[in-house]
Amino acid sequence: MKRVDHVKASRAFIADEKHIQFHDKRLWVLRTLRDQAAHSIPEWEELRSLASGIKEHTLTHLADYLEEFERNATNNGVIVHWAKDAEEHNRIVHEILSSHSAKTLVKSKSMLTEECEMREYLEARGITVVETDLGERIQQLDHQRPAHIVVPAVHKLASDVARVFSKTLGTDPDNSDVHYLAEAQRDATRPLILNAEAGMTGCNFAVAETGGITVCTNEGNADLSANVPPLHIASIGIEKVIPKLEHLGVFIRMLSRSALGSPITQYTSHFRGPRKGAEMHFVLVDNGRSARLAMDDFWYSLKCIRCGACMNTCPVYRRSSGLSYGGVYSGPIGAIINPTFDLKKYSALPFASTMNGSCTNVCPVRINIHEQIYKWRQIVAEKHELPFVKKEAMKVAGKVLSEPKLYRAAIKAADTAVAKLPRAFIYNPFNAWGKQREVPDAPEQTFRDWYLKNRKAK
Amino acid sequence: MSSRNAILASLRAAQRTPATLPDVPMFDAGLPPALDRFKETFAGMGGIWAEMPVDGDIDALIRARFLDAKVICSAVPEVTGTRRIEQVRDPHELNDVDVGVVRPRFAVAETGSIWLSEVQYQVNSLGYLSQHLVALLDPADIIGNLHHAYHRSDFFDANYAVLMSGPSATADIEGVLIRGAQGTRSLTVIPVPRTVA
Amino acid sequence: MKVALFVPCFIDAFFPDVGVATLELLERFGCDVDYPLEQTCCGQPMGNSGCEEDAAATEALFVKNFAGYDYIVAPSGSCVHHVRDHMTAVEPSAESRAVRANTYELVEFLHDVLKVDAFPWTEFPHKVGLHNSCGTLRALRTAKMSEIDEPFFSKPLSLLQKVKGIEFVMPARPDECCGFGGTFCVTEEPVSARMGYDKVRDHKQAGAEYIVSADSSCLMHQKGCSDRLGLDLKFIHIAQILNGARS
Numbered sequence A: 001m002k003r004v005d006h007v008k009a010s011r012a013f014i015a016d017e018k019h020i021q022f023h024d025k026r027l028w029v030l031r032t033l034r035d036q037a038a039h040s041i042p043e044w045e046e047l048r049s050l051a052s053g054i055k056e057h058t059l060t061h062l063a064d065y066l067e068e069f070e071r072n073a074t075n076n077g078v079i080v081h082w083a084k085d086a087e088e089h090n091r092i093v094h095e096i097l098s099s100h101s102a103k104t105l106v107k108s109k110s111m112l113t114e115e116c117e118m119r120e121y122l123e124a125r126g127i128t129v130v131e132t133d134l135g136e137r138i139q140q141l142d143h144q145r146p147a148h149i150v151v152p153a154v155h156k157l158a159s160d161v162a163r164v165f166s167k168t169l170g171t172d173p174d175n176s177d178v179h180y181l182a183e184a185q186r187d188a189t190r191p192l193i194l195n196a197e198a199g200m201t202g203c204n205f206a207v208a209e210t211g212g213i214t215v216c217t218n219e220g221n222a223d224l225s226a227n228v229p230p231l232h233i234a235s236i237g238i239e240k241v242i243p244k245l246e247h248l249g250v251f252i253r254m255l256s257r258s259a260l261g262s263p264i265t266q267y268t269s270h271f272r273g274p275r276k277g278a279e280m281h282f283v284l285v286d287n288g289r290s291a292r293l294a295m296d297d298f299w300y301s302l303k304c305i306r307c308g309a310c311m312n313t314c315p316v317y318r319r320s321s322g323l324s325y326g327g328v329y330s331g332p333i334g335a336i337i338n339p340t341f342d343l344k345k346y347s348a349l350p351f352a353s354t355m356n357g358s359c360t361n362v363c364p365v366r367i368n369i370h371e372q373i374y375k376w377r378q379i380v381a382e383k384h385e386l387p388f389v390k391k392e393a394m395k396v397a398g399k400v401l402s403e404p405k406l407y408r409a410a411i412k413a414a415d416t417a418v419a420k421l422p423r424a425f426i427y428n429p430f431n432a433w434g435k436q437r438e439v440p441d442a443p444e445q446t447f448r449d450w451y452l453k454n455r456k457a458k
Numbered sequence B: 001m002s003s004r005n006a007i008l009a010s011l012r013a014a015q016r017t018p019a020t021l022p023d024v025p026m027f028d029a030g031l032p033p034a035l036d037r038f039k040e041t042f043a044g045m046g047g048i049w050a051e052m053p054v055d056g057d058i059d060a061l062i063r064a065r066f067l068d069a070k071v072i073c074s075a076v077p078e079v080t081g082t083r084r085i086e087q088v089r090d091p092h093e094l095n096d097v098d099v100g101v102v103r104p105r106f107a108v109a110e111t112g113s114i115w116l117s118e119v120q121y122q123v124n125s126l127g128y129l130s131q132h133l134v135a136l137l138d139p140a141d142i143i144g145n146l147h148h149a150y151h152r153s154d155f156f157d158a159n160y161a162v163l164m165s166g167p168s169a170t171a172d173i174e175g176v177l178i179r180g181a182q183g184t185r186s187l188t189v190i191p192v193p194r195t196v197a
Numbered sequence C: 001m002k003v004a005l006f007v008p009c010f011i012d013a014f015f016p017d018v019g020v021a022t023l024e025l026l027e028r029f030g031c032d033v034d035y036p037l038e039q040t041c042c043g044q045p046m047g048n049s050g051c052e053e054d055a056a057a058t059e060a061l062f063v064k065n066f067a068g069y070d071y072i073v074a075p076s077g078s079c080v081h082h083v084r085d086h087m088t089a090v091e092p093s094a095e096s097r098a099v100r101a102n103t104y105e106l107v108e109f110l111h112d113v114l115k116v117d118a119f120p121w122t123e124f125p126h127k128v129g130l131h132n133s134c135g136t137l138r139a140l141r142t143a144k145m146s147e148i149d150e151p152f153f154s155k156p157l158s159l160l161q162k163v164k165g166i167e168f169v170m171p172a173r174p175d176e177c178c179g180f181g182g183t184f185c186v187t188e189e190p191v192s193a194r195m196g197y198d199k200v201r202d203h204k205q206a207g208a209e210y211i212v213s214a215d216s217s218c219l220m221h222q223k224g225c226s227d228r229l230g231l232d233l234k235f236i237h238i239a240q241i242l243n244g245a246r247s
Helices: A006-014 A017-039 A042-058 A062-073 A085-097 A111-115 A117-125 A133-143 A158-168 A178-195 A223-226 A243-260 A289-293 A298-305 A309-312 A331-341 A358-362 A369-382 A392-401 A404-420 A432-436 A447-454 B002-013 B034-044 B058-065 B091-098 B155-159 C009-014 C016-029 C042-046 C052-066 C077-086 C096-099 C106-113 C134-139 C155-160 C189-207 C216-229 C238-242
Strands: A079-083 A106-107 A129-132 A198-203 A205-207 A211-215 A231-237 A266-270 A279-285 B072-074 B097-102 B104-107 B111-115 B132-137 B160-163 B186-191 C002-005 C032-034 C071-074 C103-105 C125-129 C210-213 C234-237
Touching: A006 A017, A006 C189, A017 A243, A017 A298, A017 A309, A042 A062, A042 A243, A042 A298, A042 A447, A062 A079, A062 A279, A062 C032, A062 C042, A062 C096, A079 A085, A079 A117, A079 B002, A079 C234, A085 A117, A085 A198, A085 A231, A085 A279, A106 A178, A106 A223, A111 A117, A117 A129, A117 C009, A129 A178, A129 A266, A133 A158, A133 A289, A158 A178, A158 C016, A178 B091, A178 C032, A198 A223, A205 A243, A211 A223, A211 A243, A223 A266, A223 B160, A243 A309, A266 B034, A289 A298, A298 A331, A298 A369, A309 B111, A309 C234, A331 A369, A358 C134, A369 C042, A392 B132, A392 C042, A392 C052, A432 C002, A432 C216, B058 B072, B058 B097, B058 B186, B111 B155, B111 C106, B155 C234, B186 C189, C002 C016, C009 C016, C009 C032, C009 C216, C016 C032, C016 C071, C016 C238, C042 C052, C042 C077, C052 C096, C071 C077, C077 C103, C077 C134, C096 C103, C103 C106, C103 C210, C106 C155, C106 C238, C125 C155, C125 C216, C155 C238, C210 C216, C210 C238, C234 C238
Parallel strands: A079 A279, A106 A129, A106 A198, A198 A231, A231 A279, B072 B097, B097 B132, B132 B186, C002 C032, C002 C071, C071 C103, C125 C210, C210 C234
Antiparallel strands: A205 A211, A211 A266, A266 B160, B104 B111, B111 B160
């Protein structure tokens, strides 16, 4: 697959001043709200350690917990399926829908279904898929993937949404009032929910002890999708399992505070078994997760609870937007997860980072994100997928910097170039530094020269 | 080999060194008085607190607050409404409900949440198709925090349960807060002690 | 104690005054400072580009040059972070472990080892925006991080507060990365420049005349942005202020 060009996409995003200003400010506000919420809980750092510990315990015993989850879910009357990859997930979902003659599927947000490209698969087979989450619906109608895992259309201004809705929902293209647009989507979606033969949700947490799943939304669209149609399908990444109900105390306290700075989502919904006369199906999906579990440096990313806090704090993400990462997961977590799906395609992502470490600080489950980013760079280089700097150039640098005489000659040349070359030579399209920045002045002498003149050499 | 067995085998083959499961404390030392805290957090989530009417006529209070309401569907004995939930067979029937009336099993002060399951709803869609929801909450049913909530056996007695914290909301468009995104446009809590257990 | 001065490659090349100030400052406190003449670089450019093995020879040279010293002091947080945390391409040995553990960033050294409590020769009567580089802040932990609810502390601030006449102004975003990020500054130039522009504008609107940092790489990037924008901000390394620079 072609390599995602984060730089090119970010350049275009930055060129649109209105959009980048709003995007950066809005997500910084979410970061600020997260700080306030987290700092209002004295035990926050302890909760992070507990959350991390619970996840690491579960992941290191995952097969056992999945079996317990399946056992309990089955006892509750849920039909449990297992999908080793995206294709199998889509096939299973399609089979369930077909066997119920379902033609319309309403669903709440699920990054896993995006990962599996389920919508395209089902639509190609004649099934209408309706995203009920406002942000997801905007993106679906605009034929774009979600730009952020919590606020999927955060990169859009109200005028953009007005444009999309006017073409698809028949709203007034000149009316960008947010209440008007939201009401239009509510009105358009309600009948679709009522007429749907099936509803689908994702899963934030799968509790082994109860055999049930927890889904967190602010709109209540998971509750609508699951409680109105007679068929509920839940797509569940195998890493979502936690051992006991009581562990939800830790995770639910942290999820929305990390994501949006609010103590809890408006709806925290727990699905354990079907209603009378209805059916509930769980599809447990691997799609590379068990392979990732075997990666000594990278299995920690399986702890992720999809809060988006890392995206909100990331200065690169805020200035380039999720779409520039070219995958379902973006920002810091995207940089460490996506290369497991396709190293070549996502080889630029670990370099779309200054490794400043803010993401690691806000992660509720203590994923060492910026350290994994550093380690991914080594892998990308090893596999000869370095996007910019040629390996050969690094070899040369490695040689020059390891030999004092070569090093001193290179420094002298650099200083001379800066001092002597005309401005046009330095500031040209090939000099990335000079595009938007002034180059530092060349000093009269290097430190070493000064030292030799002014101090006794030792 | 089935996908199930392939996945389980793949996980076991990863041979990750087992990590210990930490004990989770209740974090309930020094919690503020539950009722006051609930009112605060509930308001923060966009919920409306309405005091019990002096004459005890909750039907009248609802009619006064929702003047245009034609269908008031009640799942509680204290409110008659215009439709009893017991008469409802199918979730789709509740699409015309203007105001739904429920009694949560318990509430959580930390997060301003009320807990409902199919036992309280009888028809779950009452909580989501209704344009507005009114909840009669016994203040004695308010517990301190989520750790306490997730130690309750109520979760094991329900096929479906929700912690509902205010009305349906979204800020997906330019961060502008919308109440009534997909589900209820408002959630009102009235403190009403239980007469029936 | 035997102290060696490590002057990172880009400071040697472009900001020798920072190296001079660092040396003079250490000597003011009675340190007997060696400057190993065959030093070059810490290996960070290769390491951060994913080419750790290409850093091996450079790192080995670093270990060779700085073996045997009680302290190796450098006026650069990012380099010290690399030495202590990422210098893993060089064959581990008792010597390399010692060199790595004994490498200190200047502020750390002044605050934690020398425990300096006064800089009587200093005066810097200007409004100053303090920039804590991500390397010093989150890796070397020289100050409180805004993400974590920890008690306030700041080693650079506590040193600078001893400077006569200095006045601090706070930007709106106290510790957002400025966008230098090593090779990031050229490989991801659009975002890097934008981050730099935002950073210097933030300091400017807070009223800063000078931006001071313990990292010349950040300063170089921010100055480049500021000069291009015509913001009339001045940039100075903490070593220079603490060594007595008046401007």
